[in-house]
Each structure stands twice: as C-alpha cells, then as structure tokens.
Amino acid sequence: MQRRLLLVLALLVTVPTLTVVTLGWRMLENQRRVARMELETLLDERLADLEQTIAAELTRLEQDLATELEPERDGLLGTPPTSAEALRQLRRESGLVGMAFVLDPQGNLTYPPAAGPRSEDEDAFMVRTRDIWAGRAVLYEPPTPEPNVELKKRVSRSSARIAGDDMVSLAVRRPQGWIAWYWQDGLHLLFWRRLESGGVIGVEVERVVLLARILGRLPSLPVGEDRIVLVDSRGDAVHQWGPYEVPAGEAAVTERRLPYPLDGYRLAYHLAPARGAALLGASTPLGTLAGLGALVLALLGLGVYAYRESSRQVREAAQRVTFVTQVSHELKTPLANIRLYAELLDADLEDEGGPRERVGVIVSESQRLARLIDNVLVYAKVRRGTHRVTPVPMRMDDAVGRVLTQFGPALAAKGIEPEVTLGAPAPCRADPDAVEQILANLVNNVEKYGASGGVLIVRTEQDAAVTRVVVGDRGPGVPAAARARIFEPFYRVSHKLSDAVTGTGIGLAIARTLAEECGGRLALLEDRGPGAWFALEVPGVREEEA
Amino acid sequence: MKVLVAEDDPHMRRGIEEILEGEGYQVVAVADGEAAVEAYRSHAPDFVCLDIMMPKLNGYDVCRVIRRSSATVPIMFLSAKSEEVDKVLGLELGADDYVMKPFGVKEFAARVRAICRRALRTAPAHEVSQFILHDLTVLPAELRARRGDQLVELSLREVRLLRCFFEHPGQALDRDRLFAAGWGHKAYPNSRTLDQHISKLRKKVELDPTSPRIIQTVHGLGYRYEPTGL
Known part of the structure; x- marks a missing residue:
C-alpha cells in the first residue's frame, strides 16, 4: 500500500515538474533568441547608419571624380583631358586620382599608349589592369535600387555581374561608373566616364586616399565599450572603433557590407562580453525562472505534504486498529470473570426459574459480548493481514452442537425453535474456532433478523470432498437489492433506527473471510424460498489424516 | 489428583480453583510464573493449568521449564489473547490443550476431564477398571x-x-x-x-x-x- 502511494506521488510530482521544466526551458530559449534578435537588429541599425554615411561619401566622391573629368576643366572647352599630357597633369593635381586611361569608341586603349614610350607607372598600371583590357575581367554595375533592400542585411547593395560585356558597351547604358577588381594587395577601383565621342575616360582611384576621406567623414561613433571593425576584402581590419579587444576567432554579432563599389568591405560589430551579458541578461527572464522554480518547489512540497499526510493517516489508522485490539483484549478479562462467576452462581442456585433465569441472561449476554469482541479482533487482524487460521481435522456436527448450546437461551427467549439435522459426523478439515465463529455469526443473524419465522434450520451433510452446513430461517430473507452486498464490511441491509436491530455490519464479511481462509466458502442460497439461507462448505480431511 | 493453577488475575484464579475443587481435584493456585515453577517442584501436580500473560515468567516459559523435567504431565494454557495461544507454538512446547477466555464452566470442566482421562489412562492401573x-x-x-x-x-x-x-x-x-x-x-x-x-x-x-x-x-x-x- 505504502509503496504504491509513493509511486503515485512520485509520478504526480515528477510528470508536472518535467513538463514545467521542459516548457520553461523552451520558453527561455525562445526568449533568449528573441532578445538576441532584438539586439542584432539594434546593432545592425547602427551599422546601417554608418553604411549610409559611407554611401553618401562615396556619392560625393563620385561627383568629385566626375567633376575632375569634366571637359571644361583646364579650359579645354568641350574637350575632356584625354591627351597624355592633360591626364598626367590631372594625376599630379589631384591626390585622389592615380593612373588615367582613355578608350576610343571602338574600345581600343588610346592612353596609356598600347605601343610606344610609356613611363614606369604606366607600365605597372597596364600590368595591373591587363585582365580588364583583355576582356577577361568580370565587370559589375551598381544594382538597381529595390524597395526594402535595406532590410536584406549583409547582402544589401551587392553589385550585379555583367557577363560577357565590355566597358564601352557598359558606357552606352550609363554615363559613368566604377570598376572594382582584385589585384595582389586587394581591391582596386577605377572610375570611368563616357566621352562625347563615344569613348571612355577613366582614372584609378587611390584606395588609401579614398578610405582616408571616407573615414575622415565618419562621425565619432557611440560605440561605448564595444568595437566596430571595418574589414577589407581579404578579411584584414582596416579601421576599428571602440576599446573592446576582439579575441581571435570571435564572430561578430552582426555584419554589414559596404555599398557599391566597396562591397568587398564589411563592417563588423563586436559586443563587449560584459555589455553583451548585460544587454542579453536584461532580457533574461529572471522572473520567469523564479516562477518556474517556485512552481517546481510548490509541486515538490505538495508531494512531500501529501506523502506525509497520507502516511500519517495510515499510521493513525494503524494506531486506531491497535487501540481497538488492545481495548478488545482488555475487555476480555473482566468479561471472562463475569461469565465464570455467573455460571458458578448458577451452580449454587438450586431451583429452576427466577434467579437462575436472570443468571442465564448474564451468561448469554456475556457470550454475545464475547462474540462481538471476537469479530472486532478478527476484523482488525484481517485488516492488518496478520490473521491466521489453523485447519485441523474436526467434526462439523460437534461444532454445530457447541454453537447451538451457546445460543440455546437466546433463541428460546426470541421464540425460535431450532430444527437440526446432523449428517456430518466424520472429520472435515477446518479451524474449529473459525467454524464456530462463522456459525455463531449466521445463527446470530437468524436471532436478529429471522425471529419472525419462529424457526432456525441447521442441516449438515458431507461427502469425502466437502462438508456442508446450511443455516436458514423463515423470516423476511435478504432483499434482492442487498444480496450482492451483504458480504461487504459495514454494509447493513437497514440502517433505520426504527428497525430496532443493532449490529456492527462486519459479521458476514468476517464469516466469509474465515471460510475462505479455511479453504472453504460461504454463500447465500437464493433458491430456498422464504427466509435467508446460507451455506458453509469446508474441505474434507486429507488422505494422510483420514 | 493434584492440579497446579497459575493465574495472575485473583478472581479468575479463585473461579478456576472453585471449578476444579468442585470436580474433586486438589488445587494449588499461584499468581505468577516463578511461583508456578516453585509450586511444580514442591507439589509435583498431576496436571498444570497456565495463564500466558503472567508477571515474572510467562506461561510459555513455565511450560518449557516443566517440560524439561517431565515430558508427560498434562499442561493446559489459558489466555485472553488468541495471538498468545499460538496453536503451533503451543504444540511445539508440548501443551495438551488451550482454553480461550472468556470460557464457560462446563466447557472448562469438560476440557479438564478430557485431559484427566488421558492422564488416568496412561497412569499405572491400580484402580479397578470398572x-x-x-x-x-x-x-x-x-x-x-x-x-x-x-x-x-x-x-x-x-x-x-x-x-x-x-x-x-x-x-x-x-x-x-x-x-x-x-x-x-x-x-x-x-x-x-x-x-x-x-x-x-x-x-x-x-x-x-x-x-x-x-x-x-x-x-x-x-x-x-x-x-x-x-
């Protein structure tokens, strides 16, 4: 009983606890993910601001470069500075502009000269850019702006590839543009502009100067303890803001590509661990955790309480049973003296009637009390599982005789005439005390409920295997509705005080238990006409006892 | 015939004494287990009637002591507690019968007679048989x-x-x-x-x-x- 209770309680506590912990864990994970996404969005917005500043500066640069290549420049009205001299002049004057180049409408390079005398710089330039002139380079043009392009993080403003095209045909579609390519130490940029003649003029932009201009324009960032790193196309840090020393290999919280044509570069945001913990911790649901913990504790507490409460009840029930047993035993000693002295007094009285009848009542009532006590004791022992019977060879007819002798005066007082047919003189196998207790309970029921019939019928019969006692009366019998339940403990056919019949309601339950413990059975006979009829069957003696 | 009765409850002891005397036995009655052992040694009774719950020495122990010196003297247990009259234990200890309290005078007398009959049957037959x-x-x-x-x-x-x-x-x-x-x-x-x-x-x-x-x-x-x- 106790073990089963423990198991149920453990299940009752464990299952909700596991569910709560699992759900709580998933909720926490979810909250953490949301918090991280919110943080990333926040940081990404900062990078987007930065990116916009850079994009604006690049636009300004593009305008500046376009101005440099304006035809009006240097008074060459209507003529862009296409001559070698003019271009060299341009390079000298502008720190931003490196080498220049000019293409005729057919796409042939007119400057630097394909053949003829070239300076060292012009030679190096030709080497750097030879893939472009050979048509082997992949040329890009800026992407057409799309709506919501800003929302596409990290891939926003990536440039589109122009396949199988050259710069002249590109110039047909656009007045000016950038060409980015990689050579040795990284990204190189060319700015080009369409010429009236249909050719193209372009300059190589000094990357260092370009970056310096861009960085110079950038505001002092509110980085706090974090670090933002500008990473070039090879993955090297070009510039960084903020004090946080990023350990090698740490992934950025969020990254953003720079706009075209610097889209090989990216901005990376590294969050200082302390600040990250603080930002993410702020959204760590301490309250939720505490709530879950409290719930689990409450469940555990409830389980422990329920266990202690029920084991206390079990203990108290056991104590009650022990108490009842003790009291019942204590009752037996005075009862034994009452009966003994009543019988001794009876022996002293000479004449029948009067005083002897009264003494007879004392004896018979003390016997009734003794039977009640025996029932209570047996019931308590059955409940505790400590009840034992000792079946031995015994004579059923003798047991019936003893019980009827005991009940003689009580039956006579109620006007019940015993009709006894004894047919079981050979030994059967049962516990004599148990059999007498069963028979006493049956006869007691006849005395209490069947008196109106005026007769108690007891019949014994036997064969080798079974010895049978039938006890019946001609009283009102057992109501059909009650038949299924009369062997249940504490079940009583009538609880009405007006019936004036008393009892504990355990007699038949005990009788049946005792019968089964003796290896026999006790049943209600339903086809015997008026009255209540019961049959007790016990096994015959074993062969070696016969 | 001499009967030893050991019973701590004075009324019960007196009542048993009266029944046995009424039956014609000479009764030695004591109130505890030690006195029972002592009385057994000094009076050498033909039959012993022992309560189980007794001061100083319980009925089982008295039974053991008696059985050590005599394997044949009939012994009957008396008890209010059915647990105490463990029928198996009683048999192991060599008790001849047990009587549950409360008991009737006639029932008790009949049991005593039954035991006495067995004792007379095994005793040397110096009495006429009929x-x-x-x-x-x-x-x-x-x-x-x-x-x-x-x-x-x-x-x-x-x-x-x-x-x-x-x-x-x-x-x-x-x-x-x-x-x-x-x-x-x-x-x-x-x-x-x-x-x-x-x-x-x-x-x-x-x-x-x-x-x-x-x-x-x-x-x-x-x-x-x-x-x-x-």
Whole structure:
C-alpha cells in the first residue's frame, strides 16, 4: 500500500515538474533568441547608419571624380583631358586620382599608349589592369535600387555581374561608373566616364586616399565599450572603433557590407562580453525562472505534504486498529470473570426459574459480548493481514452442537425453535474456532433478523470432498437489492433506527473471510424460498489424516 | 489428583480453583510464573493449568521449564489473547490443550476431564477398571458411567463418591465418611455442599432423580447404596 502511494506521488510530482521544466526551458530559449534578435537588429541599425554615411561619401566622391573629368576643366572647352599630357597633369593635381586611361569608341586603349614610350607607372598600371583590357575581367554595375533592400542585411547593395560585356558597351547604358577588381594587395577601383565621342575616360582611384576621406567623414561613433571593425576584402581590419579587444576567432554579432563599389568591405560589430551579458541578461527572464522554480518547489512540497499526510493517516489508522485490539483484549478479562462467576452462581442456585433465569441472561449476554469482541479482533487482524487460521481435522456436527448450546437461551427467549439435522459426523478439515465463529455469526443473524419465522434450520451433510452446513430461517430473507452486498464490511441491509436491530455490519464479511481462509466458502442460497439461507462448505480431511 | 493453577488475575484464579475443587481435584493456585515453577517442584501436580500473560515468567516459559523435567504431565494454557495461544507454538512446547477466555464452566470442566482421562489412562492401573451399581457401569479411568448405550460424564469427585457407595453396599454412610471419600481428609465443606453434590449426582446417574434407587437418603445420618434396590 505504502509503496504504491509513493509511486503515485512520485509520478504526480515528477510528470508536472518535467513538463514545467521542459516548457520553461523552451520558453527561455525562445526568449533568449528573441532578445538576441532584438539586439542584432539594434546593432545592425547602427551599422546601417554608418553604411549610409559611407554611401553618401562615396556619392560625393563620385561627383568629385566626375567633376575632375569634366571637359571644361583646364579650359579645354568641350574637350575632356584625354591627351597624355592633360591626364598626367590631372594625376599630379589631384591626390585622389592615380593612373588615367582613355578608350576610343571602338574600345581600343588610346592612353596609356598600347605601343610606344610609356613611363614606369604606366607600365605597372597596364600590368595591373591587363585582365580588364583583355576582356577577361568580370565587370559589375551598381544594382538597381529595390524597395526594402535595406532590410536584406549583409547582402544589401551587392553589385550585379555583367557577363560577357565590355566597358564601352557598359558606357552606352550609363554615363559613368566604377570598376572594382582584385589585384595582389586587394581591391582596386577605377572610375570611368563616357566621352562625347563615344569613348571612355577613366582614372584609378587611390584606395588609401579614398578610405582616408571616407573615414575622415565618419562621425565619432557611440560605440561605448564595444568595437566596430571595418574589414577589407581579404578579411584584414582596416579601421576599428571602440576599446573592446576582439579575441581571435570571435564572430561578430552582426555584419554589414559596404555599398557599391566597396562591397568587398564589411563592417563588423563586436559586443563587449560584459555589455553583451548585460544587454542579453536584461532580457533574461529572471522572473520567469523564479516562477518556474517556485512552481517546481510548490509541486515538490505538495508531494512531500501529501506523502506525509497520507502516511500519517495510515499510521493513525494503524494506531486506531491497535487501540481497538488492545481495548478488545482488555475487555476480555473482566468479561471472562463475569461469565465464570455467573455460571458458578448458577451452580449454587438450586431451583429452576427466577434467579437462575436472570443468571442465564448474564451468561448469554456475556457470550454475545464475547462474540462481538471476537469479530472486532478478527476484523482488525484481517485488516492488518496478520490473521491466521489453523485447519485441523474436526467434526462439523460437534461444532454445530457447541454453537447451538451457546445460543440455546437466546433463541428460546426470541421464540425460535431450532430444527437440526446432523449428517456430518466424520472429520472435515477446518479451524474449529473459525467454524464456530462463522456459525455463531449466521445463527446470530437468524436471532436478529429471522425471529419472525419462529424457526432456525441447521442441516449438515458431507461427502469425502466437502462438508456442508446450511443455516436458514423463515423470516423476511435478504432483499434482492442487498444480496450482492451483504458480504461487504459495514454494509447493513437497514440502517433505520426504527428497525430496532443493532449490529456492527462486519459479521458476514468476517464469516466469509474465515471460510475462505479455511479453504472453504460461504454463500447465500437464493433458491430456498422464504427466509435467508446460507451455506458453509469446508474441505474434507486429507488422505494422510483420514 | 493434584492440579497446579497459575493465574495472575485473583478472581479468575479463585473461579478456576472453585471449578476444579468442585470436580474433586486438589488445587494449588499461584499468581505468577516463578511461583508456578516453585509450586511444580514442591507439589509435583498431576496436571498444570497456565495463564500466558503472567508477571515474572510467562506461561510459555513455565511450560518449557516443566517440560524439561517431565515430558508427560498434562499442561493446559489459558489466555485472553488468541495471538498468545499460538496453536503451533503451543504444540511445539508440548501443551495438551488451550482454553480461550472468556470460557464457560462446563466447557472448562469438560476440557479438564478430557485431559484427566488421558492422564488416568496412561497412569499405572491400580484402580479397578470398572464397577457396577444396579444397571450403571462406572468406568473410573474414563470419568464416565454407562447405562445401556448411554454415556454419563462424571467428575473425579463423583467417581470417588460412587466408589465409596459401591465399596459399602447396604451401609448407611454418614457425612464425615462421604466427605473423606469425596473431599479428602483436610477439606471440610458444610453439609449443604454435600447435599448439592448428591443432588447433582442423582440427576446424572438415577433414572428418576425424584425417586432415587442407587443413592438413597438415610434421614438424620447420610446416604446409602442399596444393591438389592431393584
């Protein structure tokens, strides 16, 4: 009983606890993910601001470069500075502009000269850019702006590839543009502009100067303890803001590509661990955790309480049973003296009637009390599982005789005439005390409920295997509705005080238990006409006892 | 026959004593286990009746001690607690019977007689095996008498009284003589006790107790057995 209770309680506590912990864990994970996404969005917005500043500066640069290549420049009205001299002049004057180049409408390079005398710089330039002139380079043009392009993080403003095209045909579609390519130490940029003649003029932009201009324009960032790193196309840090020393290999919280044509570069945001913990911790649901913990504790507490409460009840029930047993035993000693002295007094009285009848009542009532006590004791022992019977060879007819002798005066007082047919003189196998207790309970029921019939019928019969006692009366019998339940403990056919019949309601339950413990059975006979009829069957003696 | 009774409850002890004396036994009654062992050694009883819950030494232990010196003396347990009268344990200890409290006088007397009968049967047979009073055959070792196929239960004292009548046919036996036969030399109950016993005995052995033929009254003296009373 106790073990089963423990198991149920453990299940009752464990299952909700596991569910709560699992759900709580998933909720926490979810909250953490949301918090991280919110943080990333926040940081990404900062990078987007930065990116916009850079994009604006690049636009300004593009305008500046376009101005440099304006035809009006240097008074060459209507003529862009296409001559070698003019271009060299341009390079000298502008720190931003490196080498220049000019293409005729057919796409042939007119400057630097394909053949003829070239300076060292012009030679190096030709080497750097030879893939472009050979048509082997992949040329890009800026992407057409799309709506919501800003929302596409990290891939926003990536440039589109122009396949199988050259710069002249590109110039047909656009007045000016950038060409980015990689050579040795990284990204190189060319700015080009369409010429009236249909050719193209372009300059190589000094990357260092370009970056310096861009960085110079950038505001002092509110980085706090974090670090933002500008990473070039090879993955090297070009510039960084903020004090946080990023350990090698740490992934950025969020990254953003720079706009075209610097889209090989990216901005990376590294969050200082302390600040990250603080930002993410702020959204760590301490309250939720505490709530879950409290719930689990409450469940555990409830389980422990329920266990202690029920084991206390079990203990108290056991104590009650022990108490009842003790009291019942204590009752037996005075009862034994009452009966003994009543019988001794009876022996002293000479004449029948009067005083002897009264003494007879004392004896018979003390016997009734003794039977009640025996029932209570047996019931308590059955409940505790400590009840034992000792079946031995015994004579059923003798047991019936003893019980009827005991009940003689009580039956006579109620006007019940015993009709006894004894047919079981050979030994059967049962516990004599148990059999007498069963028979006493049956006869007691006849005395209490069947008196109106005026007769108690007891019949014994036997064969080798079974010895049978039938006890019946001609009283009102057992109501059909009650038949299924009369062997249940504490079940009583009538609880009405007006019936004036008393009892504990355990007699038949005990009788049946005792019968089964003796290896026999006790049943209600339903086809015997008026009255209540019961049959007790016990096994015959074993062969070696016969 | 001498019976040792060990019982701590004084009323119960007195009651048992009275029943056994009524049956014609000489009773030694003690109130605890140690006294029981002591009394057993000094009185050498023919039969022992032990309560189980007793001060100093319980009934089981007394039983063990007695069994060590005698394997045959009949022992009967008395108890209010069915747990205590563990039938298996009782058998292992060599008890002959047990009686549950509360018990009836007749039930107790019948059990004692049954045990006594067994003891008499195994005892050396210096008693006559049977004697006849009119149509009644008395079987002293059985504590019974037989008339035709009818058996009559008798107490030890009743057997002694009948024996006394049988041994003195036709003689008027005075009260002292009958007391000596039934109660022994020491006991001296009042004359009413004797009359009660004769009255009970007549109910058992006479065909018509109102006009007795075996035990006749000798007014002013006592009783007489008239062998030619038929």
